[in-house]
Amino acid sequence: MKIVNTSVRKVDGVGVVTGNPAYTEDLILNNNVLTIKLLRSPHAFAKIKAIDTSIALKVPGVEAIFTHNDVPETRFTLAGQSFPEPSPYDRRILDEYVRYVGDPVAIIAAEDERAAEKAMKLIKVQYDILEPILDFEKSIDSHILIHPEEVHTNFEIGYERKRNIASKAYSEKPGVEEGFVKSDIILERTYYTQPQIHAMMETYRSYSYFDVNGRLTTVSSTQIPFHVRRHLARALELPTSKLRVIKPRVGGGFGGKQTAVCEIYSAFVTLKTGKPSKIIYNRKETHTCTTTRHEMRLDVKIGSDLEGNIKAIDINVLSNAGAYGEHAPTVTSLVSYKTFPLYDTVPMRFNANIVYSNTMNAGAFRGYGATQGTFAVESIINELAHKLNLDPTEIRMKNLVEPGEGKYITSGDIKKCIEIGKEKFNWIEKSQVREVAPNKVRAAGMAVTMQGSGIGGIDTAAATIKLGDRGDFSLMVGVTDMGQGCDTVLTQIAAEVLDVPMDKISIHSADTDLSPYDPGAYASSGTYVTGNAVIIAANKMREEILKGASKMFNTNINEIEYLGNNLKIGNNLISLEDFAQRSISFEGMNQITTTGTWGGETSPPPFIAGFAEVEVDTLTGEVEVIDYLSVVDCGTPINPNLVQVQVEGGAAQGIGLALLEDIKYDKKGKPISDSLMQYKIPSRLDCKNIRVEISNSYEKTGPFGAKSVGEVVINTPAPAIADAVYNATKVRVRKLPITSEKVLLGMFDL
Amino acid sequence: MLLTTTINGRKKEILIKDDDYLLDVLRKEGYLSVKRGCDTGACGLCTILLNGSPILSCSTLAARAHGKQISTIENFPKEAKTFASYMTAEGAEQCGFCSPGFTLTVIAMTKELQDPTDDEIMHYLNGNLCRCSGYISQLRAIRNFMEEIKNENC
DSSP, X not given: XXXXXXXXXXXXXXXXXXXXXXXXXXXXXXXXXXXXEEEEOSSSSXXXXXXXXXXXXXXXXXXXXXXXXXXXXXXXOOBOOOSSOSSOBOBOSSOSEEOSTTOEEEEEEESSHHHHHHHHHHOEEXXXXXXXXXXXXXXXXXXXXXXXXXXXXXXXXXXXXXGTEEEEEEEEESOHHHHHHTOSEEEEEEEEEOOOBOOOSSOOEEEEEEOTTSOEEEEEOOSOHHHHHHHHHHHHXXXXXXXXXXXXXXXXXXXXXXXOOSHHHHHHHHHHHSSOEEEEOOHHHHHHSSEEOOEEEEEEEEEEOTTOOEEXXXXXXXXXXXXXXXXXXXXXXXXXXXXXXXXXXXXXXXXXXXXXXXXXXXXXXXXXXXXXXXXHHHHHHHHHHHHHTOOHHHHHHHHSOOOOTTSSOOSOOHHHHHHHHHHHHTHHHHTSOEEEETTEEEEEEEEEEEOOSSOTTTOXXXXXXXXXXXXXXXXXXXXXOSSSOHHHHHHHHHHHHHTSOGGGEEEEOOBTTTSOOOOOSOTTOIIIIIHHHHHHHHHHHHHHHHHHHHHHTTOOGGGEEEOSSEEEETTEEEEHXXXXXXXXXXXXXXXXXXXXXXXXXXXOOOEEEEEEEEEEETTTOOEEEEEEEEEEEOBSOSSHHHHHHHHHHHHHHHHIIIIIOOOOBOTTSOBOOOSTTTSOOOXXXXXXXXXXXXXXXXXXXXXXXXXXXXXXXXXSHHHHHHHHHHHHHSOOOOBSSOOHHHHHHHHHHO | OEEEEEETTEEEEEEOOTTOBHHHHHHHTTOTTOOOOOSSSOSOTTEEEETTEEEEGGGSBGGGGTTSEXXXXXXXXXXXXXXXXXXXXXXXXXXXXXXXXXXXXXXXXXXXXXXXXXXXXXXXXXTOOOSSSOSHXXXXXXXXXXXXXXXXXX
């Protein structure tokens, strides 16, 4: 391997650092684009009785105002999932009901923001204000019905509209009841995980226009261009062939842009007015009117013998979908999918209700339910270790999966990650409680996790390679680089197979007209799923070049050797450049283009063992992460630097989840954490010492042995930090985030 | 009002509204490296230099640039490219949306602080948020960048 497994620089790195125009808003070339603003509901739940836009329409510069009377009746989902989506079709572009504070009431299109905002104030809406459900724990069988209308689901997901249940989930590894009978000790605990905001730096935005052929084109900062096109076709009642979605560079996504949050508005305005339009969510809208991580209550029961051999785990989950059910049936299932295989011999049962409430809706977020499941399961295992007086690493060694042929997990080794971590983190010393200064106590905690690599048996991606007229290659993919570096990683993979330097390959991603189909960047699939498709396409390219050369030079194919930049034909060398030129010309009449398509039967998991050292100020309850180590097993890293930064960044986001990030609503359901001032994400000072160790393994179904690394990185900080805080203070915080207030009040209660 | 200012060394006269923010004016004038991350001066993405000092253009009225020197990252092609080479060597740029504002702040820091410690670097840059990288790789890039500057100045 020459290029794979080396830390080459990102193909777009210098461009983005030096500020080249690359993102959606940078690419709006028309100076007369309509600016869209959304009038949003001030009520958590209401029925619109009447809307009067007549005065607002008189504001100079206002082009159009649309209400629920102007939009199609069709209901749809905005979840970025392969068709048929499991998520309920419970939305309209605008509805007569508004179901959370911020739900759009009217779409205003004007020549500029000033005119749109002026018009917004002049729209008169009469609401029939309804009693909302703000506490998701009170949703099931409430007298309040959040979705009074009939809702379509593509298949059985446990949807019970009349009980406010968007979906149910269940899975079981048999033997749970017997396991509890055989247990010497049983613990029952309840954990809460908060709704987290993605807080990507580039807020949601899209830009639409009609191209010269009359096709409605939407440029969007999205992780899922093909799904967006399908959503738009359904929502706007247009044939897909009339739509094109282009994804420029994306300024961060983390799963937020796996939901088509804003594209329907610009596409609808352009469809109705014929004019180009743009919508750019401000930070407040991004923090209050988009999607969050699913908030969950997880009731966990664990049984074990006195040596720490776990006999059974039972998990009951209540998950908050919020106002709409994007990703409702799928996220919560990962609570079990990503914890059951880790403890593969332990009987486990999982039962979940995913309910509607009148809060901001939940959606995909890096970790996708595994994060919540990891917090609960790893926390209770840590609690069990304390009860049994065992080291948390020891109890895991007794119960964690041993990979093997024929098992769900065939490669990698989470136990090795723990071994490496214990040594590199200096666990034995750091896990001891130490008073380092008056009122400053240090201690450590740990947790393990796994994720998957793509969605096994469902998601399937393609890659197309074109041999250019001068021997260069174009690699076209539909997966979306939102910073994780998949454009670079896929170029590395193509260069490795084609045996050419990376600068011979230009990557293009993504445009639904030009790119081959790809479900998009989610489920940790870029390197694994699309990477495999690239390998197939590149191998086919080598074959096609050999076939073309065989025909051109009238030579048996076995006598031609592909050497990357050259072809060896008998004793002669012919450059790829020369061959490509002749192949495309009158002589060859052969534009060589190959496509590979790949989907995995399985979803091999990457692993992480996470270790956290915290310092707690016993006078204020303030928790500071002094040292954080992630030991990651993602197979063979295609680009070790990019892996490392993914892991560091995910740990930081996990530290945010553990300690800082919280959405606060007022009594009427209005979110008050609506800016980066109120909703605190980790700053540089919160991430002083995040470390990464890579434990190499080889996944035979992965490209060059690789597994994914995008999501697994975020799961361990919360349970590891929670246990470190417990070790330091004896305060067990079971409700995230672990704020100083909770720690301090907990110490008062001791 | 007519704003008379100098942007990246070029004198400009721009018709603005009294309550226009500098960020919007700069983007409208085509300085697309300037990004908006928030509207409250909390994230540092819109950082530009006004008379050489970093300011947040999302919360600075454009009128305040009257008669002053504005610099965006486009004004520092050499430094930006050098810093970019250290950032990319670490894989630290990730989505890159915060990079131009961050890079400008780093450039300003190198002119302002002599031999800063890690703590001083982190303190200086604490207003520049990044949601992707976890910051540690950026610190590695900054250290290497400063090392090069130091060697150049020797």
